[in-house]
Amino acid sequence: MVEVKARSHRKVAALLNNAWREVLPRAFAFLCLLLLTAHCSLPNAFAASWTRQPSGTMAWLHAVYFLDQNRGWVAGSNGALLRTTDGGGSWSKVAVSKDDLRDVYFANQEVGWLLAQRDVFKLKANERASYLLNTTDGGATWHKVFIETTDVNTRFTRMLFTDEQHGWLLGETGVVFATGDGGAHWLSQRSASRHLLLGGAFGNSGRGLIVGAGGTIMQSNIGSAWNLRSAASDNARLNAAAMVGNFAWIVGNAGEMFASADGGRTWFRQRSNVGSNLFDVRFIDAREGWAVGAQGTVLHTTDGGLHWLAASTETSAALERLCLVDRDHVWTVGFGGTILRLGESPAPRLRD
DSSP: OOOOOOOOHHHHHHHHHHHHHHSOHHHHHHHHHHHHHOOSSOOOOOOOOEEEOOOSOOSOEEEEEESSSSOEEEEEGGGOEEEESSTTSSOEEOOOOSSEEEEEEESSSSOEEEEEEOOGGGOOTTOOSEEEEEESSTTSOOEEEOOOOSSTTOOEEEEEESSSSOEEEEEGGGOEEEESSTTSOOEEOOOSOOSOEEEEEEOTTSOEEEEESTTOEEEESSSSSOEEOOOSOTTOOEEEEEEETTEEEEEEGGGOEEEESSTTSSOEEEOOOOOSOEEEEEESSSSOEEEEEGGGOEEEESSTTSSOEEOOOSOOSOEEEEEEEETTEEEEEEGGGEEEEESOOOOOOOOO
């Protein structure tokens, strides 16, 4: 690997001068902060490939979550729930529900959550359209948790957790519910939007973001009161967000991307160089991140999103969700039972 020597103060100043002439002031500030947080050497262009892992299902996989480089879960349509203990070398099915599983999260190897949605055409009278499933024994048993919304037809779309105790639920008509006691109670929070909410993220500073349809971007400093921030047009559909400290990124349909250097207060556009819908974005640190979307789209950046490069995945399946443990352990899942891992997949372990 070729190491790049640290630039002199004079070269850095010249670089920043060029950036000032070429980009908007907010983009310039973003670049400055990236330089201040950069290491003395920069990584080479990422060359590792994506390999497909055998899922054993054709379900549309909506979510993936790994506790570490070995233990992970994938959730999808028609109750598809898979688990692995060998980094995805082999996946086993877990029977828990026949409803669509839209999201999965594990706080540790024992405590986990699933977000389930019922088929709208099979709903019974006064039956809630969405519910949660909770396990405290590593997925051996699950029990249903119903959220007391004013409308039983309210559908939740996404879960956000920062730890075992603190979590948020997002959904239709701008609903936001939160728990601060590990899911024992879920309380409605004030939302500044009536649009469908689709994703969000929290940074280490405690700042949070929620995004959705209608160009919705809501920001909160403590995750309790959500305030609208302007960036996208009213007809934009924003699907996911990522945060690292005060840096934040948003992706949406038609390849739209936005970035912020102040925790989501102000935003500027980034160029994805693709026109496909982007469904998820994740960052390892302030510089390196991934985004995935329709038609097998996988994008990678090593400069905070100033430049995005397309990665080859040899799939045309829509990729819906990402999970990053570290830069060497990255997974994405999507349509047709697709599970991809960055780099070579481990050999499956023989079962007893």
